[in-house]
Amino acid sequence: MSDLEPSGPPTAEPTARHTISFTVNGESVTAEIESRLLLTDFLRHRLRLTGTHVGCEQGACGACTIQLDGQPVRSCLILAAQVDGRDIRTIEGLAGPGDELTAVQQAFADQHGLQCGFCTPGFVMSVTSLREQSQANGRAPTEAEVQDCVDSSYCRCTGYVNIRKAARQALGLPIDVPVSLDSSSGQVSE
Amino acid sequence: MSTEPNDWLIGQSVPRVEDDRLLRGAGRYTDDLHVPDAAEVAFLRSTEAHARITSIDISAAQAMPGVVAVYDGASVVDRIKPLLNAEELRVPPGIADLDPVNKLQPAPILATDEVNYVGQPVAMVVAETRYLAEDAIEVIDVTYELLPAVIDVEAAQAEDAALVLLGEDDNIGVHVRHGKGDTDAALASAAAVITETFSTQRYVCAPIETRGLVAQQDPFTGSLTIWSTTQTPHRVRDHVAESIGLPVDDVRVQSVDVGGGFGQKGILVVEELLVPFAAHDLGRPVRWIADRFENLTADAHAREQIHHITLGADADGTLVAVKDHIIVNLGARNMVGLVVPYNALCHLIGPYQVANADLEATGVLTNTTFTSPYRGAGRPEATFAMERAMDRLAAELGIEPSELRRRNLITSEQMPYETGLLDRRGVPQEYDSGDYPAMLDRAVEMIDVPAVRARQAAEPDRRIGVGFALYLEMTGLGPFEGARVEVMPSGRVRLYTGAPSQGQGHRTVFAQILADTMGVAFDDIDVLAGDTASIPYGVGTIASRALVTAGNATAQAGELVRERILDAAAGVLEANAADLTIEQGIISVTGTPSVELTLAELIRSVPKLAGGSGSDGLGETSYFQPPNYATASGAHAVTVEVDTATGRVEILDYVVVHEAGTIVNPVVADAQVVGGVGQGIGGIMSEHLRYDENGQPITSTFSDYLMPISEMVPEIRMDEIVCPSPTNPLGVKGLGEGGAVGPPAAIANAVEDALRPEGVSVRSGPLTPGRILDMLRSAAVSQ
Amino acid sequence: MKPPPFNYVAAATVDHAVELLNGDTDARVIAGGQSLMPLLNLRLASPELVVDIGRIDALNTITVDGEGLTIGAAVTQAKVAGNTGVLGGWPLLVEAIGLIGHAQIRNRGTLCGSLAHNDPLAELPAVSIALDASVTVSGPNGERVVPIDDLLTGPFMTSLEPGELITSAHYPTLRAETGWAISEFATRTGDFATAGVVTRLIVEGGVARDSVVVLFGLGPGPQRSAVVEAAINGASTPSLSEAVLAQLDASIHPNDDVHATADARREFAARLATESVSEAWAIAEARRGGST
Structure with a gap:
């Protein structure tokens, strides 16, 4: 990856400036930012890491999901100023240009788990986080964890069916969930 | 080959x-494009559903840090022509013979003296960043003199209703009536007649990428380049050139990676004229990306329709007449004319043969956000009415709903089939190909209707139901x-x-x-x-x-x-x-x-x-140039269980059998259908763009506008039949919209079937647990 | 949807934070930001100063000792839910946190932040009432301990004075045989509750006592149900009679909103109360059986 050279705040910006240093996708970055700058806008417009997308800016849709210190978070609900000294990973930090896709990315391609692709980086980062967590724990993710993971982002194109398959492939679970003709009433607590 | x-x-x-x-x-979506020195736009939008603007003061905003320019209605009214979606508003000759009402109500580029819905653009700020633009928006001073706001679509049609748009004679934007045979006579002699009102609530396409564009003027030639999320780049080009007075050859529109459209990005809005205008006026690149609040409240809405429908049939279930009065809530202006109302009208009867039909569609103005086609564009709404009515008729006659449908389907031997109505182009409507009985038979077999009936009998304490929806779609406009x-x-x-x-x-x-x-x-x-x-x-x-x-x-x-x-x-x-x-x-x-x-x-x-x-x-x-529509079709079948304690509807099995001619890429095609089903499920189960009685949108964020999430969409079992279209060399048909057409009707039918012992009538969505409980309660009271 | 202008300062210590909050500026505290950031992005909040307490190490601790559980204001919900001490002594907290949003939200959101925000549909304020929590508040006049009932004054309102911040939340040790349950209804997994009921009780000799039953989403804010508590205390069965449910119904004043009508919420109340009490009862009995 080429060196990330962040652009700075516009001169007219009235809020206080800060110098922050952190790592993004393994690279050290030092940047001057303004107090109110959202992490999403910093990543997208100052670092030009535009793979992280913005869908709602209220933490609901999940399109802006990234990893902060290895954990999935919504980057629209974080100020850039808050990540001083932290470690960030975005979709661009998974497979480098020319590298093979990661297992998670490949699973989405294999299962046609994306259409317009706009929500995709968020899903990929969420599934990647769960996969890494399960590898670190040395156990397969539970069905509840898988459900929380795929429920955590909105997709308007796919109807989710192929996203679930992609997630399951990436997580090493059986891909096809057989259609049970019985209801889950009484099994799933609310 | x-x-x-x-x-x-x-x-x-x-x-x-x-x-x-x-x-x-x-990917390179519109907001990903790095265009150096691009200024950013924010809009001041009306906070009132209907008001006169008595003053606008933009001077404080002009003085705010980082502000490049501020435009209000007065500053653009003579410089940009008002917006008319001309292609959609065109009435073809055959339809013109029906003597329709189709009022041309150009949208002001920025409001000058009157606002007609909450969210209407009143002023545009161009600043160094969106942050600074939003800061400046806050100091624009607008005073409003409130006018009566009309929100309810039925109230808007009253004789003494206040006007949604001052200067109009009434609140009717569109009207058309079309039919065949003698419907009233057929109904008078029919063995069974059912009449009901079914409605579809207002919802929003809400692609995850909102609408946006970047416009840049070439400093040498003065020509404009626009990178856009649009579904219709040539139309944007033509409209921009026309409205700001540039030769059409000097405007280039590029649709880059686009994060979903579904119809919302298929019609033009005034913002798409204002942003290129600003780039042209300022000689500087200008970017506008709608935020989610703008997307939900101020970009096109869809789907809100009421159907007053009557079906008549012989004792054996043979349909003899269909009568429907369709009320379409257009929002504050007639933006897209007959597209949705006439689509609903001419797709209502769908795959059935009926000799007599009397179909009327009225597009009514209200002080709410304008509406556009949304995936299906009138078909999900019409299918909801027709297919719900078919289930009512089946209940009335004591016929299995799938069997009632079977008895009325057009057969493959009758193809190509002339319906006796006019299609959207105003020429005789002809279905080119299809095999509706085969499609239904497969759906009945896959969902296994006898097994569901057996379960209902064997487990009388559970509320299990089965529902169908058949539809067709004249594709390839x-x-x-x-x-x-x-x-x-x-x-x-x-x-x-x-x-x-x-x-x-x-x-x-x-x-x-x-x-x-x-x-x-x-x-x-x-x-x-x-x-x-x-x-x-x-x-x-x-x-x-x-x-x-x-x-x-x-x-x-x-x-x-x-x-x-x-x-x-x-x-x-x-x-x-x-x-x-x-x-x-x-x-x-x-x-x-x-x-x-x-x-x-x-x-x-x-x-x-x-x-x-x-x-x-x-x-x-x-x-x-397609000589005729390629008519695709589908049969959806679903079994549900309703938990009467929680009000939760669980989809136990969902089956789609579709027919869309030659399939080019099966995986892609199936995914289009499934994606449509997901949107249809969202529509019937949770989505609802609501206004309060004053015309304030109350579901303006994703906290309250409930998008479907993964847990709401079950596995979809698919099958297809193939009837290559004779209307084109590839034999293909469109299937992008079809998947979204079936779910509202199929699921509502299944829920009503499940709750038949409780006497519940399902007349509208969304079927949230809260609303199911409300329906159960009111059914219990009335029993 | 971009935040209005404000200056951001990362406080180094609690004293620093208190000092920052006591200037002349309109200041707001941010820790995880999962409540404040949406308000800022929607410009529903326009502070002049945002004081980040997330970097104060002293606030990023979970302590379990003889006094109970103390959770610092910078501790995320995910960290609380993943703490074995919390799971052992206050499993209700873990269960409630599992109902909040999704992992991405819990990885940032803090328990104390949820209490300070006091969303009437949030789980943690209700659960904290049931667990008899208190918060430690630091301000210009030093520290004070505020019982949860005194902290939560109304929807999105607390008794925090200007210049004060919550530095920790404290949960007293529960008797080993305590039973607990949170039953809620949300339209979609991860949504704020449409309605919910939290129960804590002890069953001794087959008879319940010391019950606390908290309703949320069923009125202006989380509130104890005297009706249900009175019905359970001294009862020998967890089932709530029709008469009790009628009294419960008469005692609540739920709202209509986009998620459910008031009438639907009344039905939720009856069902969730029944479910919550019965589940808590079963756990109490199981724990008593396990501990003897």
Whole structure:
């Protein structure tokens, strides 16, 4: 990856400036930012890491999901100023240009788990986080964890069916969930 | 076609070429484009549903830090023509004979003296960043004098209703009535008549990428380049040029990676004229990306319809008449004319044969956000009414609902079938092909109706139900779409078309078609869709039309270029063109395998070919004009269980049998259907864009506007039948919208079937647990 | 949807934070930001100063000792839910946190932040009432301990004075045989509750006592149900009679909103109360059985 050279705040910006240093996708970055700058806008417009997308800016849709210190978070609900000294990973930090896709990315391609692709980086980062967590724990993710993971982002194109398959492939679970003709009433607590 | 059918890519699930970039975060959506020095826009929007503007003061905003320019209504009223979506508002001659009402109500670019809905643009700030633009918005001073706001669509039609738009005579924007036979007489003598009101609530396309655009003026020529999320780039080009007074040749619109559209990005809004205007006026690039609040409250809404429907049938269930009065809530203006109301009207009866019909559609204005087509564009709403009514009729007659449908279906032997009505173009409506009985039979078999009935009998304490929805969709809207195919200097082949992708996979699917028709390798084809500079005319990707129109244009252009290639190669190889073949981009002489020519070799020699045509390349442009719609269809069947304690509806099984002619890429096609089903489920189960009685939107964020999430969409079991369309050489039909048409009706039918012991009537969505409990309670009270 | 202008300062210590909050500026505290950031992005909050307490190490601790459980204001919900001490002694907290949003939200959101925000549909304020929590508040006049009932004064309102911040939340040790349950209804997994009921009780000799039953989403804010508590205390069965449910119904004042009508919420109340009490009862009995 080429060196990330962040652009700075516009001169007219009235809020206080800060110098922050952190790592993004393994690279050290030092940047001057303004107090109110959202992490999403910093990543997208100052670092030009535009793979992280913005869908709602209220933490609901999940399109802006990234990893902060290895954990999935919504980057629209974080100020850039808050990540001083932290470690960030975005979709661009998974497979480098020319590298093979990661297992998670490949699973989405294999299962046609994306259409317009706009929500995709968020899903990929969420599934990647769960996969890494399960590898670190040395156990397969539970069905509840898988459900929380795929429920955590909105997709308007796919109807989710192929996203679930992609997630399951990436997580090493059986891909096809057989259609049970019985209801889950009484099994799933609310 | 150049290769053997069993080698054809058409029909194969070729992996998408789009995916690698998108999965790496290397997509280039509109807001990803780095255009140096681009200023950003924020809009001040009306906070009132209906008011007179008595004053606007933008001076404080002009003085705010980082502000480049502030425009209000007065500053643009003489500089930008008001917006009319002219193509949608056009009334074709045959429809004009029905004497419809279709009022032209141009949208003011920025409000000057009156606002008509919350969210209407009142002023535009251009600033160094969106943050600074929003700061400046806050100090614009607007004073409003409130006017009566009309929110309810029925109240808006009252004699003494206040006017939604001052200066109009009434609140009717659209009206059309059309039918056949003698409906009243048929109903008077029918053995069974059911009358009911079914309605579809207002919801929003809400693609995850909101609408946006970046406009840049060329400092040398003054021409404008616009990168946009639009589904219809040529229309944007034409409208921008017209409204701000530039030659159309000096406006270029490129639809880049687009994060879903579903109809919302298929019509023009005033923001799409204002942003290019600002770039032109300021000589500086300007960017506007709607935020989610703008997307939900101020971009196009959809779906809100009421159907007062009556069905009449003989004792054996044979339909004799359908009568429906469709009320469409247009919002504050007639933005897209007859499109949705007439679509609803002419798709209402769908796959059934009925001799008598009296169908009336009224588009009513209210002080709410304007509306647009949304995936299905009137069909999900009409199907909800018709298919719910069919279930009521079945109950009335004591006939199994699937059997009642079976008895009334048009058969494959009757194809092509003239309905006796006029289609959207105003010519006699003719279904080109289909096999509705076969489709229904498969759906009945897959969902296993007898098994559901047996369970209902065996487990009387559970609330299990089954529901069907049959629909059809006249796809491949004209008038045309084009394809330009060119052999590039590298020997690779480029396809340009006016129909961009918002996720449908055009780069893959159109390349499959071109590979087959030209005899070139799939990997050697690049598809560039939605750039007005690369093909002069286009319509866009709306109305399940891209595959039919652009797909066939691609095949036509590919054939023409193939002929050009062979002619040119004949010259180079000193052979007879008839003796040449092209496979995987390599031209060879039949019977002389040692002689080969690649496209790269050929294209390099073409300009200097002795005795050549004088043309310096191998390229052709072709436009396909569909002679008729290609009518696709589907049958959805679903079983649900309703928990009467929680109100929760669980989908136990969901089956789709669809028919969309020749399938180019099965995986992509199935995913289009499933994606539509997901949206349909969202619509019937949770989505509802609501206003309070004062016209304030109360579901203005994703906390309150409930999008479907993964847990709400079950596995979908799919099957298909194939009836290639005779209306186009590829035999294809559109299927982008179909999946969204069935779920509201099928699920509502299943829920009512499940709750029959409770006496619940399902007349509208969304079927949230809270509303199910409300329905159960009111049914208990009335029993 | 971009935040209005404000200056951001990362406080180094609690004293620093208190000092920052006591200037002349309108200041707001941010820790995880999962409540404040949406308000800022929607410009529903326009502070002049945002004081980040997320970097104060002293606030990023979970302590379990003889006094109970103390959770610092910078501790994320995910960290609380993943703490074995919390799971052992206050499993209700873990269960409630599992109902909040999704992992991405819990990885940033803090328990104390949820209490300070006091969304009437949030789980943690209700659960904290049931667990008899208190918060430690630092301000210009030093530290004070505020019982949860005194902290939560109304929807999105607390008794925090200007210049004060919550530095930790404290949960007293529960008797080993305590039973607990949170039953809620949300339209979609991860949504704020449409309605919910939290129960804590002890069953001794087959008879319940010391019950706390908290309703949320069923009125202006989380509130104890005297009706249900009175019905359970001294009862020998967890089932709530029709008469009790009628009294419960009469005692609540739920709202209509986009998620459910008031009438639907009344039905939720009856069902969730029944479910919550019965589940808590079963756990209490199981724990008593396990501990003897």
